[in-house]
Amino acid sequence: MLNILIVGNGQCGNRILDAINKEAFGGKSKFAKFYSQQKYKSKVETIAINTAINDLKELSFTKAKDRIHIPHLHGVGANRTLGKSVFEDNKSHIMRNIEERGNFDVGFVITSASGGTGSSFTPPLIKEIKEKHDFPVYAVVVLPFREEGTLYLQNAAFCLKEIRDSGVDGIILADNQFLKQIGGNVQSAYNTINDMIARRILFLLDALDSEMMMVTDLGDFKTVMSGGAGLATIGFYEAEKGMNIKTTIQKALSPNGLLFSTDVYKEGSRAMVIIKGDKSYLSIDEISSEVEKLSSSVGHVFKGIIVRKGEAPQVLVVLTLEAAEELENLYSVAVDAIHQEREKKTRIEEQKEIDKAFSKIDGLEPNY
Numbered sequence: 001m002l003n004i005l006i007v008g009n010g011q012c013g014n015r016i017l018d019a020i021n022k023e024a025f026g027g028k029s030k031f032a033k034f035y036s037q038q039k040y041k042s043k044v045e046t047i048a049i050n051t052a053i054n055d056l057k058e059l060s061f062t063k064a065k066d067r068i069h070i071p072h073l074h075g076v077g078a079n080r081t082l083g084k085s086v087f088e089d090n091k092s093h094i095m096r097n098i099e100e101r102g103n104f105d106v107g108f109v110i111t112s113a114s115g116g117t118g119s120s121f122t123p124p125l126i127k128e129i130k131e132k133h134d135f136p137v138y139a140v141v142v143l144p145f146r147e148e149g150t151l152y153l154q155n156a157a158f159c160l161k162e163i164r165d166s167g168v169d170g171i172i173l174a175d176n177q178f179l180k181q182i183g184g185n186v187q188s189a190y191n192t193i194n195d196m197i198a199r200r201i202l203f204l205l206d207a208l209d210s211e212m213m214m215v216t217d218l219g220d221f222k223t224v225m226s227g228g229a230g231l232a233t234i235g236f237y238e239a240e241k242g243m244n245i246k247t248t249i250q251k252a253l254s255p256n257g258l259l260f261s262t263d264v265y266k267e268g269s270r271a272m273v274i275i276k277g278d279k280s281y282l283s284i285d286e287i288s289s290e291v292e293k294l295s296s297s298v299g300h301v302f303k304g305i306i307v308r309k310g311e312a313p314q315v316l317v318v319l320t321l322e323a324a325e326e327l328e329n330l331y332s333v334a335v336d337a338i339h340q341e342r343e344k345k346t347r348i349e350e351q352k353e354i355d356k357a358f359s360k361i362d363g364l365e366p367n368y
């Protein structure tokens with residue numbers, strides 16, 4: 001049995017964590033958490049951390065003991081400099097809470113890259129965990145919609161770089177912009193995206209702690225995640241009625257299944273393909289031919305099969321990337337955003353000249 005730590009930082013991280021707990025508690029009544037057992041096979045500890053109390057109150061499936069409020073008004077308003085100093089002041093309190101929960105085999109820290117709290121807490125938190133413990137820690141990072149504004153774009157660029165430098169064992173990317181194809185209003189898009197990420201993480205946890213017909217385990221996951229440029233994404237697909245396993249694997253690797261825009265066959269570096277379902281659907285020939293196709297372009301592919309009586313086939317692919325054109329695009333837009341913010345700051349500095357003009361009449365009275 002694996003001991004797993006999942007931390008959700010900031011509003012986005014909290015909500016995805018809550019979606020994970022929703023699934024884990026059976027996904028039904030919001031009171032489920034009070035009386036039902038989580039359906040994890042592993043021992044999973046979840047912690048939601050936020051500066052905004054209202055974001056924590058909004059959670060429905062995460063127990064009160066699993067919420068850490070770091071008092072700071074109503075969040076840090078996308079200001080990462082402020083966020084980092086609030087983390088520093090509260091670091092020991094956060095670390096104590098994690099340490100009281102025992103030892104872990106693996107940890108995941110979930111955050112948006114672009115807000116204030118999650119994006120500034122995550123890099124130093126991972127650094128702190130890695131310095132004190134020797135279990136692998138993976139960041140699950142949500143990229144912003146590109147039209148959300150200059151501050152979010154610059155935050156995303158700096159946050160990702162800092163997470164990479166934190167000692168993290170790998171970054172799993174999910175992109176709101178890419179996933180917005182799902183449609184609907186923002187709130188329902190968020191819920192759908194959060195459920196998509198939650199389902200993938202739970203499938204992964206299930207697979208890492210399963211007795212499979214053909215085994216993949218935490219060791220294989222670590223090897224996959226250490227490949228490529230330290231970046232990864234996850235694909236998933238559940239077969240529709242009558243769909244064969246070959247098509248299901250292809251769908252998991254296509255934009256329909258992935259959390260981040262990538263051409264798997266061009267940008268992939270290593271992969272882990274996990275297939276779950278009733279034995280009758282799992283044609284070994286079809287599985288082998290799809291896995292061989294993938295390994296001929298990405299290199300090594302680990303394969304795992306979990307037989308679950310009566311279940312429709314589901315496929316999960318963890319894919320590390322050696323290149324990420326979409327991320328390069330994001331950084332180009334972010335650099336423009338950083339320049340725009342800098343110019344704005346210079347303009348504001350110049351406006352201080354206006355204050356000087358006003359100050360010329362300080363102490364004088366009008367005469368009539």
Ligand SMILES: Nc1nc2c(ncn2[C@@H]2O[C@H](COP(=O)(O)OP(=O)(O)OP(=O)(O)O)[C@@H](O)[C@H]2O)c(=O)[nH]1
Nearest residue numbers: 010011012015075076077078112115116117118144
């Ligand atoms: N997928 C998804 N993205 C979200 C959700 N909530 C916010 N975001 C995205 O997260 C970014 C904003 O970050 P938040 O997590 O809200 O910010 P925070 O970490 O709480 O930081 P502050 O509010 O600035 O203190 C934006 O890019 C949003 O689009 C959510 O529930 N799901």
